[in-house]
Amino acid sequence: MQKLFDEVNSLDKRCYEEFSLSEDILMEHAANGMCEYIQDNFEDKKSVLIVCGSGNNGADGIALARLLYSKYNVSLYLASKPKSDMAKLQYKRAKALGVKETNEVFEADIIVDSLFGTGLNKELKDDAIKLIDTLNEFESFKISCDIPSGVNNTGHVSTTAFYADLTLTMGALKTFLYTDNAKDYLGKVKVINLGVQRDVYEVNTTKFLLQKKDIRLPHRKQKNSHKGTYGHLNVFAGCKKGAGIIAAKAAFGFGTGLVSVVCHESLDLPYHIMQTHFLTKNCTAIAIGMGLGKYETAEVREILRNDIPKIIDADLFYDEIVIESFEKDVVLTPHPKEFVSLLKICNIADITIDELQADRFFYVEKFCKKYPKVVLLLKGANVIIAQDEYIYVNRYGSAVLSKGGSGDVLAGLVASLLAQNYTPLDAAISASLAHTLAAANYKKNNYSLIPSDLVEEVRKL
Ligand SMILES: NC(=O)C1=CN([C@@H]2O[C@H](COP(=O)(O)OP(=O)(O)OC[C@H]3O[C@@H](n4cnc5c(N)ncnc54)[C@H](O)[C@@H]3O)[C@@H](O)[C@H]2O)[C@@H](O)CC1
Numbered sequence: 035m036q037k038l039f040d041e042v043n044s045l046d047k048r049c050y051e052e053f054s055l056s057e058d059i060l061m062e063h064a065a066n067g068m069c070e071y072i073q074d075n076f077e078d079k080k081s082v083l084i085v086c087g088s089g090n091n092g093a094d095g096i097a098l099a100r101l102l103y104s105k106y107n108v109s110l111y112l113a114s115k116p117k118s119d120m121a122k123l124q125y126k127r128a129k130a131l132g133v134k135e136t137n138e139v140f141e142a143d144i145i146v147d148s149l150f151g152t153g154l155n156k157e158l159k160d161d162a163i164k165l166i167d168t169l170n171e172f173e174s175f176k177i178s179c180d181i182p183s184g185v186n187n188t189g190h191v192s193t194t195a196f197y198a199d200l201t202l203t204m205g206a207l208k209t210f211l212y213t214d215n216a217k218d219y220l221g222k223v224k225v226i227n228l229g230v231q232r233d234v235y236e237v238n239t240t241k242f243l244l245q246k247k248d249i250r251l252p253h254r255k256q257k258n259s260h261k262g263t264y265g266h267l268n269v270f271a272g273c274k275k276g277a278g279i280i281a282a283k284a285a286f287g288f289g290t291g292l293v294s295v296v297c298h299e300s301l302d303l304p305y306h307i308m309q310t311h312f313l314t315k316n317c318t319a320i321a322i323g324m325g326l327g328k329y330e331t332a333e334v335r336e337i338l339r340n341d342i343p344k345i346i347d348a349d350l351f352y353d354e355i356v357i358e359s360f361e362k363d364v365v366l367t368p369h370p371k372e373f374v375s376l377l378k379i380c381n382i383a384d385i386t387i388d389e390l391q392a393d394r395f396f397y398v399e400k401f402c403k404k405y406p407k408v409v410l411l412l413k414g415a416n417v418i419i420a421q422d423e424y425i426y427v428n429r430y431g432s433a434v435l436s437k438g439g440s441g442d443v444l445a446g447l448v449a450s451l452l453a454q455n456y457t458p459l460d461a462a463i464s465a466s467l468a469h470t471l472a473a474a475n476y477k478k479n480n481y482s483l484i485p486s487d488l489v490e491e492v493r494k495l
């Protein structure tokens with residue numbers, strides 16, 4: 035996993051105070067990192083348009099213009115006059131060299147967006163919106179310096195933002211780069227070291243970006259085993275039975291030894307999935323909520339109160355009975371609409387889905403502060419998995435998953451690992467990675483995936 039930081043100003047400050055580095059040295063490394071990327075990936079003499087704002091993000095861009103000068107065909111576009119001390123200094127240096135300035139933006143081979151970085155502190159004005167929209171129309175290779183201009187330090191996107199092919203971010207990864215709203219603008223992300231190696235620049239954190247290698251698949255080490263060794267999952271099926279059946283199939287394909295669907299009506303199940311009317315005696319995990327609809331309250335209450343590890347999904351997020359499970363081993367997997375309902379039920383916030391999406395990390399933290407034992411998996415374009423003060427982000431999902439049934443597969447995967455004795459946090463992390471990496475392995479196209487394809491891909495991981 036890679037570390038995430040809500041802000042990096044304090045990390046810059048630590049470089050000045052503890053390592054006696056200066057702002058100038060840090061900025062030189064920022065610009066040099068961008069210069070190296072361009073030199074490694076683009077031939078000499080390519081045209082580079084660097085679009086700069088008045089602060090230190092702009093200063094990074096002006097320093098880059100100096101470093102690229104003579105090897106590349108560099109043009110500097112100053113959207114506003116250099117205002118910060120560093121921007122003025124970098125401008126003086128670039129001018130002394132004779133770096134070319136342009137009054138109009140154009141479709142260069144490469145465009146570098148150095149308009150706004152972490153200092154964006156209000157909504158964009160019309161001229162900035164017009165400029166960013168114009169740049170977005172160009173077919174150039176687009177690089178954002180630090181963060182795409184228009185994305186602010188909570189990950190909120192202003193009226194518009196720069197669509198980068200690549201974001202070269204300074205020093206360390208920022209949490210807010212991984213909100214759902216910022217996802218379309220980032221492109222690839224690379225970190226540029228600022229005068230010290232990244233692990234020196236970074237300090238301790240409780241927030242992490244998951245990597246592919248963080249997945250722990252349920253490989254079987256024990257030779258002397260039987261089906262009971264790998265758990266018995268009970269999936270509750272309610273009025274929309276399909277949801278439970280999809281989850282059951284996903285769980286079986288992900289290694290659970292025995293899977294039963296609990297339903298009072300008779301079901302048409304594949305032969306390897308069993309049906310039961312009540313919780314089985316040897317049950318090692320429960321999945322409940324998906325397609326549950328109206329269910330006997332007393333029965334649900336009894337299930338939520340038992341000590342068997344559980345994954346809770348969907349319909350139960352609209353019923354305050356769900357709170358009964360919060361002191362137990364439990365994974366909650368709401369999508370944004372369900373999480374908004376959960377926040378209301380729990381008296382944490384009464385907000386709209388848009389308000390949640392504009393500040394996903396904030397509300398996840400609020401929830402986990404109140405219920406530190408719960409593992410929360412908030413679905414979305416970037417999935418947030420959290421417990422207590424720890425936060426893990428899975429960025430591997432894509433629009434291929436925007437389909438009914440995708441969440442039921444995820445619930446089945448989490449349940450499968452819970453049944454196989456993973457801790458709730460480990461189950462949520464590995465199941466979420468399996469879900470998104472399997473989706474990424476589906477190569478036909480990005481629209482035709484159905485739940486059984488996803489389960490098939492999970493089985494091939
Ligand atoms: N030690 C440092 O301070 C370092 C800073 N670095 C760069 O500095 C950036 C931060 O620089 P700053 O704090 O100067 O901030 P920015 O350059 O990101 O933006 C601040 C400037 O934009 C203006 N502004 C903010 N919101 C606006 C809006 N909506 N419309 C119009 N103007 C607006 C402000 O008045 C200010 O002039 C980082 O993102 C990074 O690129 C890097 O060079 C690394 C080292």
Ligand SMILES: Nc1ncnc2c1ncn2[C@@H]1O[C@H](COP(=O)(O)OP(=O)(O)O)[C@@H](O)[C@H]1O
Pocket residue numbers: 348369413414415416417430431432433434435436437438439440441442443444
């Ligand atoms: N654009 C996207 N990018 C990444 N993941 C996505 C995207 N759209 C949907 N997903 C994922 O697909 C799943 C959808 O779950 P959900 O909405 O509960 O579906 P259902 O209840 O129909 O099964 C979640 O895991 C979500 O994170």
Ligand SMILES: [K+]
Pocket residue numbers: 091147148149150151178179180181182183
């Ligand atoms: K920028």
